[in-house]
Amino acid sequence: xxxxxxxxxxxxxxxxxxxxxxxxxxxxxxxxxxxxxxxxxxxxxxxxxxxxxxxxxxxxxxxxxxxxxxxxxxxxxxxxxxxxxxxxxxxxxxxxxxxxxxxxxxxxxxxxxxxxxxxxxxxxxxxxxxxxxxxxxxxxxxxxxxxxxxxxxxxxxxxxxxxxxxxxxxxxxxxxxxxxxxxxxxxxxxxxxxxxxxxxxxxxxxxxxxxxxxxxxxxxxxxxxxxxxxxxxxxxxxxxxxxxxxxxxxxxxxxxxxxxxxxxxxxxxxxxxxxxxxxxxxxxxxxxxxxxxxxxxxxxxxxxxxxxxxxxxxxxxxxxxxxxxxxxxxxxxxxxxxxxxxxxxxxxxxxxxxxxxxxxxxxxxxxxxxxxxxxxxxxxxxxxxxxxxxxxxxxxxxxxxxxxxxxxxxxxxxxxxxxxxxxxxxxxxxxxxxxxxxxxxxxxxxxxxxxxxxxxxxxxxxxxxxxxxxxxxxxxxxxxxxxxxxxxxx
Ligand code: SF4
Ligand code: F3S
Numbered sequence: 001x002x003x004x005x006x007x008x009x010x011x012x013x014x015x016x017x018x019x020x021x022x023x024x025x026x027x028x029x030x031x032x033x034x035x036x037x038x039x040x041x042x043x044x045x046x047x048x049x050x051x052x053x054x055x056x057x058x059x060x061x062x063x064x065x066x067x068x069x070x071x072x073x074x075x076x077x078x079x080x081x082x083x084x085x086x087x088x089x090x091x092x093x094x095x096x097x098x099x100x101x102x103x104x105x106x107x108x109x110x111x112x113x114x115x116x117x118x119x120x121x122x123x124x125x126x127x128x129x130x131x132x133x134x135x136x137x138x139x140x141x142x143x144x145x146x147x148x149x150x151x152x153x154x155x156x157x158x159x160x161x162x163x164x165x166x167x168x169x170x171x172x173x174x175x176x177x178x179x180x181x182x183x184x185x186x187x188x189x190x191x192x193x194x195x196x197x198x199x200x201x202x203x204x205x206x207x208x209x210x211x212x213x214x215x216x217x218x219x220x221x222x223x224x225x226x227x228x229x230x231x232x233x234x235x236x237x238x239x240x241x242x243x244x245x246x247x248x249x250x251x252x253x254x255x256x257x258x259x260x261x262x263x264x265x266x267x268x269x270x271x272x273x274x275x276x277x278x279x280x281x282x283x284x285x286x287x288x289x290x291x292x293x294x295x296x297x298x299x300x301x302x303x304x305x306x307x308x309x310x311x312x313x314x315x316x317x318x319x320x321x322x323x324x325x326x327x328x329x330x331x332x333x334x335x336x337x338x339x340x341x342x343x344x345x346x347x348x349x350x351x352x353x354x355x356x357x358x359x360x361x362x363x364x365x366x367x368x369x370x371x372x373x374x375x376x377x378x379x380x381x382x383x384x385x386x387x388x389x390x391x392x393x394x395x396x397x398x399x400x401x402x403x404x405x406x407x408x409x410x411x412x413x414x415x416x417x418x419x420x421x422x423x424x425x426x427x428x429x430x431x432x433x434x435x436x437x438x439x440x441x442x443x444x445x446x447x448x449x450x451x452x453x454x455x456x457x458x459x460x461x462x463x464x465x466x467x468x469x470x471x472x473x474x475x476x477x478x479x480x481x482x483x484x485x486x487x488x489x490x
Contacts, residue, residue, distance in 0.1 A: 030112070046081065059239040085109075105118040152458030163206060172298065175461065190230055235261050240489065264295055328374065389430050
């Protein structure tokens, strides 16, 4: 327990998508700015923050289960505070302190900047503080940030979403789309590059509609090109694009900007036009496939990944088989597949013809098997080719049995490689030859062709030397590398 003169410590538990992960970096930055420090591993923090997600079925039961486990800990740790923020807090509001009266602070998605003040107020007044706003008070990017990775960073370009997909709770929790000014985005990207960051991921719920807010429909392509001008920035990625708004100027910008990576994660959700209509997704399978054709014509080496929901209400065996056909035609490098389940508060929750769970589960197995088969065939095509790998923390740990290290190729494929001696640092870059492939990764067991120490590796080493947070990176890095529990919905 922290004494009166000791710095209070915190820990943040984050659920959901990259947007939430990035919000947690802001929450950490705010708390550090307010004089808190991260709790050491294994130590009981003075403040526990839950940054929640509302997407998964039973998300609320899981939250209350976690809060219940924390009650005896809090009782044994005088002065401990518990804060609940994020999408589930925005949804459930005061119900949280009714069901878990030992929670001290509830804050929403629009006011993460209030957390330090709410904690302070709850401490002084000795009563729970609940503050949920209906719209954004301040674009989160103006808030301080405590980044998880030394060499990779997220940059939010917009928050919220103007679409109304019938399975999605996000618009009601994150509000209408708000776009950040390109100058602000680019200033943040430049500052990150100056700090040794090699790779950025531009984040938005629908990056292709970026610019609607300030009347420039070509703004996203322009932003990609402008990122190409930033010295030291080696890899630019983005998530999530929406097929409805995906325009050719973006494909051209991707193909013509060398540091924009040959990779596209574009949510499909279903390969059936009838299901897409019921989902209120304003594109059809032909349009989706035509975008992929144009992307591949411009960038033959592009790896395309997606999200697919199985068992949406009304999905017939024929609809499902349309999805399987599309997966074969699209040759996805991988896909995040989800079994549809009722999400309270969404239009789809009250639709007739909910598909029985056993049918959903059986279709899911068939889809997952096909996705793995297609991904494996795509990965095998790369055997014998040269890949450039950005060495990763966490994934980059030496495997004790094989001694391999890991990282991501330019197209975001996971690569396990035989390390040279001395081993490269996370954030360094090497080139190597792919020697074999599995459905989920590439192997490169020959000695690397080149190894390049980078400013990203220097930044990582500097943190290792001077910052205890280096220990935290392993948990965060898989997310930065594109394998989070959830994708940013799109
Ligand atoms: Fe918006 Fe994506 Fe949700 Fe659709 S799925 S409403 S595009 S955030
Ligand atoms: Fe979950 Fe909110 Fe992201 S509901 S998926 S954390 S936008």
